[in-house]
Amino acid sequence: MRKRSAYAPWARVLAMAVALIVLLAGFVGTMAAPSTAAAAESGNPSAVKGKTYKVGTDTTFAPFEYREHGKMTGIDMELIRSIAKQEGFNVEIQSLGFNAALQALSSNQVDVVIAGMSITDERKATYDFSSPYFQSGIQMAIAENNDDITGYKDLKGKTVVAKTGAEGETYAKQHADEYGYKVISVDQSSTMYEMVKSGNAVAVFDDYPVLAYGVSQNNGLKIVTPKVPHGEYGMAVNKGMNADLLAAIDDGLTKIIASGEYERIVAQYLGEDGAKEQVKAISGKITDNGSTDGTQKKVGFLGLVEQSMPALLQGLKNTLLITLLSFVIALALGVAFGLMKVSEHRLLAGIANVYIAVFRGTPILVWAFFFYFGVPQLIGHSVNIWVAGALTLSLNSGAYLAEIVRGAVQSVDPGQMEGARSLGLNHKQAMSRVILPQASKIAMPSIINQLVIMIKDSSLLLAIGFGELLYQAQQLYAANFRVTETLLIVGIMYFVAITVLTWLANIVDRKVNR
Template sequence: MQSLFRKPPGSRLFRAKNPLIAVFATVLTAVVVIFGTGFFGLGAANAQPAPGAVQSASVQGKTFTIGTDTTFAPFEFRDGNGNLAGIDMDLIRTIAKDQGFNVEIKSLGFNAALQALSSGQVDGVIAGMSITDTRKQVYDFSEPYFDSGVQMAVAKNDETTKGYGDLRGKTVAAKTGSEGESYAKSIADQYGFTVKSLDQSATMYELVKSGNAVAVFDDYPVLAYGIAQNNGLKTVTDKVPGASYGFAVNKGQNPDLLAAFNDGLAKLKANGEYQKLLDTYLKAPPAAATSFWELLAQSMPALLSGLGNTLLVTVISFAFAMLLGLLFGFLKVSHNVLLRGIATTFVNVFRGTPLLVQAFFFYFGIPQLTGQPINIWVAGVLTLALNSGAYVTEIVRGGIQSVDPGQLEASRSLGLGYLTSMRKVVVPQAFKIMTPSLINQLVILLKDSSLLLAIGFAELLYQGQQIYAGNFRVAETLLIVGVMYFIVIMALTKLANVVDKKVNK
């Protein structure tokens, strides 16, 4: 832990003929190791071919990566054990077994799943996706597997909003890209209300319950499931027929997968298994109310898994950020204009763009540019390490320049060379100055890791979202997640302060 904050005098980093080359070689070697080993490869496929199943030769034995939403119960959500469940999940897994192929599910969120499909990160998307003429220009769809419809719901205790005519001058909520959003916008001018679009059904419902929106427009099975799970709403309008849901692949790609899906779907409908699958979720009895402590016990395994991923990605990213910060920090104080320009460009690019944009670029943009998919762990570490490395660079530069220039001049006057003076006199003092800022940057990095949920990285907040998407207990789940973050950050800060005192005593 000590070496994380200060290199002891005489270390290899400063004994090399050129310290910049030594640091650069370390960074380059680590990056090669990460990409060369695949870096935390994805787990096994979620569905395996069933013995004796009738199989399509064109897809038999192949593994397809399928993107899906994260919070669209009853079509896709996390069950009490943290496993992906729902109509879409059961459907694609059952068809995969029947047709003899494997599926690897990536739970990304609806918009992110479509971006992943376009960038080649996934082979197909099943996420309660409406088949529209616009989407048909970009994607090839399967035969419809569910006929949707839209309903409006209000808070359970709302006795004044009974129909569209009561919405004038008010705000309603709808899910981005959903059939409910399209329908709400189509009648917004007629009834004089404003539509606020959100990414998740659970947060839409909270918006209504908190009074920030008067009603929500959503697909009727999603509303029905949420109400059965005690989400605090009630429907006040009849179902308006909507579009049909379909499984999608990129236009002109994976025709065999699409054909296998259609064949498997037809078999399920013919033998009655399809209707049984729907009834499992759409006719499920209302959920029994559970206490906060029962929610805590049920949620903890998934949350601890997410916390482990949060800590691991934070530690790995901070280690790389330190290497990058040292490299570019020394470049920033170099007398060479070109080297200073390189470091300044690095800092300006990664400190001047939002971390979320960087995450989307590394995970979705690079595959589109190179044609090669990128592991989500690699994308996450690159995002956090490069972004944090830009800030560490300025911490290193500031630390070195904070040391009295007379210290360097005095050591040079005693006959020590420039590199020796930096290694034995300037750098040790600079690290004492930098340590509090580095501790602060580590804490910031830990909290910033929560933004990786946007690309489907299974960190702590992502797991929390998965939990409340299924049980709709948003406030309680976020309270648990917030307390876990607080405990970890306080413990990390105390530990870092102890290390600081020992290193800089």
């Protein structure tokens, strides 16, 4: 009888994954953006009267959007509400975060996004924009107690931070080689500022009104460079869709500028001089809604895979490295604390119980922020992001592995210990030679499962700017706005990586515990 290859099932799994990519490539390829002609179709502003539109926005981008007394407020929020009132339509505002808002727009869960979104040629390939409603600019800020950095020339060899998809990130990356600094991108403004204050970055690049507002609110930073004009903000709808809404937004914007309402809104946050400057900057641009001339060509799904793969493979490499490193540490912690918990020594058992309770009872993100932002402020020295990531994953998983080890040891028949002791073995010898070998067989499936969980949990480290797989995907779709397709590629990569690692772990299990 012909022996079946042990590799056959896994080869079929990988073949299915490849087939899935091809099928989805064909499916997604049919979801191409509408033609330029459709995108350029003019809408009827009066057609929106009485209708309700869902508006996606960021969560923390003061003074444009932020929460005050539980309500979304800021320049963007007041503008869209004022325009809606002027044009006779209603809005339901959803605070999602910048990237999540764009994803919601692409999937038609919201109708329009207003989130301090700069109008760029790349974005015009995917979205239709309103007329510009704000002219932005870039500034750099540092910690208020930092007297070493006075300008861009002092950044050589250092790390700066910017917000993913924002103009500050674009500007920072454009000049990184010129001034010799490294750029880390994160998803939240608050995270950027904490990185600077904790010493994990020396400077932040951000839009000037956002920085100025934060400094005025005593956020611990100071601005050290003049404003560099850079980009204009617009409201975005899906390409070729909601032409009536876009026309109404432009019409309403024109009216509130003429009536002085626009200047009143902006003056609340940027002062009279800032408001007058904005009125002057955007006047005469109301008809220029940034419709594309067709020069930005949207590549197909397979082209997107080819473009994205170098960055995604680097992210996958980082994901696997941080996972395996953390797993080794977590396994050592799990065995140690698991044995301590079943120990007859009450102090050791108590220490194990506290460790397990603390790390099983708190979210991973809390510890990621603590190790990367909190510890540096406590010790006065920055913490390497790999160290912070490894500590976060290993200490959290170590608590779960400790319970797995404890359960496995206690699952061994008590008669095994009695038999070993009756043969003259002391407690230590009985544990190492009789109990633990049996416990390892019992625990191995759960340990392998914990490894899989750690791979997925590593994606949470993107919140502190660790360059794992999902972080790289976020950087890609912040630039190309192909959110669904990029996440599809990432999902398949996770599936293949976890499948292969599980296969390898099962091979080790069979060889060690046969």
